[in-house]
Amino acid sequence: MKKYAVGVVGATGMVGQRFVTLLENHPWFQLTAVAASARSAGKTYADAVGPRWAMGTPMPEEAKNLVVMDAEADKEKMAAAVDFIFCAVDMKKDEIRALEEAYAKLECPVVSNNSAHRWTEDVPMVIPEVNPEHIKVIDDQRKRLGTSRGFIAVKSNCSIQSYAPALHPLREFGIEKVLVCTYQAISGAGKTFETWPEMVDNLIPYIGGEEEKSEKEPLKVWGTVENGKIVSATSPSITAQCLRVPVSDGHTAAVFVSFEKKPTEEEIKTIWKNFQGRAQELNLPSAPKQFLQYFEEPDRPQAKLDRDLEGGMAVTLGRLRPDTQYDYKFVGLSHNTLRGAAGGAVLLAELLCAENYILPR
Numbered sequence: 001m002k003k004y005a006v007g008v009v010g011a012t013g014m015v016g017q018r019f020v021t022l023l024e025n026h027p028w029f030q031l032t033a034v035a036a037s038a039r040s041a042g043k044t045y046a047d048a049v050g051p052r053w054a055m056g057t058p059m060p061e062e063a064k065n066l067v068v069m070d071a072e073a074d075k076e077k078m079a080a081a082v083d084f085i086f087c088a089v090d091m092k093k094d095e096i097r098a099l100e101e102a103y104a105k106l107e108c109p110v111v112s113n114n115s116a117h118r119w120t121e122d123v124p125m126v127i128p129e130v131n132p133e134h135i136k137v138i139d140d141q142r143k144r145l146g147t148s149r150g151f152i153a154v155k156s157n158c159s160i161q162s163y164a165p166a167l168h169p170l171r172e173f174g175i176e177k178v179l180v181c182t183y184q185a186i187s188g189a190g191k192t193f194e195t196w197p198e199m200v201d202n203l204i205p206y207i208g209g210e211e212e213k214s215e216k217e218p219l220k221v222w223g224t225v226e227n228g229k230i231v232s233a234t235s236p237s238i239t240a241q242c243l244r245v246p247v248s249d250g251h252t253a254a255v256f257v258s259f260e261k262k263p264t265e266e267e268i269k270t271i272w273k274n275f276q277g278r279a280q281e282l283n284l285p286s287a288p289k290q291f292l293q294y295f296e297e298p299d300r301p302q303a304k305l306d307r308d309l310e311g312g313m314a315v316t317l318g319r320l321r322p323d324t325q326y327d328y329k330f331v332g333l334s335h336n337t338l339r340g341a342a343g344g345a346v347l348l349a350e351l352l353c354a355e356n357y358i359l360p361r
């Protein structure tokens, strides 16, 4: 099979490095171009990243000698060189919106890790196991943009991936309300303990904008496509507190949930065990075999032990038990830069290819 030629915009950053790592030996995708800011443009990828390389594995050989393009000034060249791009840049929101739309209008599909377009009505925000049907809104987005190939699809915020997937198959019981506290890793801020030593032996009870995203984004993901737009679900009501904790990778969520029709604990565990999404049905290369994995041990899931399960693409759960104020409480964990960022975007790109929304040129 001919591989899709893939570009990474923001390739030198934390999420960009994850993309570069995940694309090494990918069965469908070949990294052929990288772009970042004007600061990195013209250098080889190895020189542009230098000591910023933060992955646990060495920089892939295929990336080292690629010459970094300027994401803005070289966008025509970048768009022409690839079948689609992944985008993960640290810029102002309006600049990101304009940049991603410019690539889409150059007929280059954009699979984005950024939040800038998450609330654009005809941009699908997709967790492939949860709302794969939302990608059909791309037909309407293309009409608006006047494109035949180009479009933008985004993944949701990393925090919601530690609890929304677990709640999703329980929606048949009518979820009334959810309270969630997230304990989020420092890589979610693009940091390591070396670059953020203040986080050692610390907890910061504030992550700008995160609580609003954690409360609102699940409702878009559970929304429906109506008249060329995604209309958010109106329930459940979700309240969230998001804390930064001294963990390198892996966001944990403590979740409290009440239902209209309360299921039993056994029913919930059976539903989690048997849940299969479109990503599993299509056997996508990055799809975990068992998406929701429940631990009976009372001290699991743990970030250090469990975040890497199934290549960091599984969501691990534990401690399901009755609560005094809600029906149940439980704990969820997902790898924030794999399932929650680059891995989730690679899986979304695989879905878009398998469903013929991205075709090789």
Ligand SMILES: NC(=O)c1ccc[n+]([C@@H]2O[C@H](COP(=O)([O-])OP(=O)(O)OC[C@H]3O[C@@H](n4cnc5c(N)ncnc54)[C@H](OP(=O)(O)O)[C@@H]3O)[C@@H](O)[C@H]2O)c1
Binding pocket: 009, 010, 011, 012, 013, 014, 015, 016, 035, 036, 037, 038, 039, 040, 041, 071, 072, 088, 089, 090, 091, 113, 114, 115, 157, 158, 187, 188, 189, 190, 191, 336, 337, 340, 341
């Ligand atoms: N880290 C996570 O877990 C996570 C999770 C979900 C979403 N996100 C989102 O993903 C995006 C990237 O996050 P990150 O943690 O990877 O950030 P990061 O490590 O700071 O990397 C930022 C990237 O953006 C590039 N960039 C900065 N200014 C630019 C410009 N004017 N034009 C083109 N490229 C520019 C940088 O290039 P240079 O190296 O040349 O400066 C670098 O490649 C952000 O929108 C973030 O909110 C991150």
